Amino acid sequence: MRASLFAILVVSVSAGPVAAQPRLATPDMACAEAADLVARAGAIVLTTGPFTYARFVRDGGFCPLPETTRPAFEVTRDVPRCFVGYTCHDRFTEGEGRE
Template sequence: MRRLALGLLCLAVGPAAAQPRPDVTAMTCADAQALVARAGAIVVTTGPATYTRAVRDIGFCVVEKSTQPDYERTRDVPNCFIGYRCVDPFTEGRDGP
């Protein structure tokens, strides 16, 4: 009985199954916007091999970051504003050091 209980405990606290990222290309623009607004910050799939971390506002970025609007392709809008992305205001847009 003790061995069975230990086995069940291991199953209960074992690694969780990986959950796929939400795919904004399969969502409507309104659904993608609502997802980011509800989550606050979320990593979403934006293409076959691409993803981004979208945030509701600057409160979801680290202190030294700022935000830029994040436009992604959704099912119904090719350039949908889904929220913002956190950027480094001192290096964003530069080609290198």
């Protein structure tokens, strides 16, 4: 019993703290690279500016009900208004100034 407890302690201590991975940023990517990343992942959170981020999806299947998709255009390294995929929005609050 003591040996297994010691082994668990050694494994947990040697693993160390987990470092946060930086989020990928659309301004650092080429347009095709950002769009391909969203298409391959299906749904992904990307940084869009110094203090902003958004969740992008490939299609409406990645949005919770009753949300729907809206085309998402972001700044990329090579295109100022790049279509990267879609964002999910509540279909019942359309036109209320939500972006």
